[in-house]
Amino acid sequence: MAPLQAIGAGNFLVERSKGFEQLSGAKLGTPDRAAATTDGGFIDAIGGALDKVSQLQANSSGLSKEFQMENPDVGLEETMIAMQKASLGFQAAVQVRNKVVQAYNDIMNMNV
Structure with missing residues (x-):
């Protein structure tokens, strides 16, 4: 049986935020497309x-x-945990999508 890991949207978001840590040090100004x-x-x-x-x-x-x-190698607990992880991951992805769409709409509605 596979080892169990903690369940939570927090763990998923922590993993994803590691990529954003690199962006936090970027200086503001004109974007460099090559970089x-x-x-x-x-x-x-x-x-x-x-x-x-x-x-x-x-x-x-x-x-x-x-x-x-x-299958005797697959338990109910393991299956339910995997289903909850998938559900939380999908919910987090939907929330990120919603925020990105909202940000896009806010930018498009700005007066220039």
Whole structure:
């Protein structure tokens, strides 16, 4: 049986925020497109987060199918934990999407 890890949106967000720590030291001014493409940045952080959510959902689905087929190596606890992790990850991704769309709309509605 796989070792259990703590469940929580906080853990998911802490993992994702590690990519943002690099951005916090960036100086303000005109954006440098060459530096943005080589350092990764926001797009890579979001892509990594979505990949993680996809992996969590695939793992949850696989464990659920194995449990339904009465595989003795897969327990109910492990399956439920995987399902909760996938659910929390998806909820966090939806909230990030909502905030990004809201920020985009706010910027588009600004008077110049």
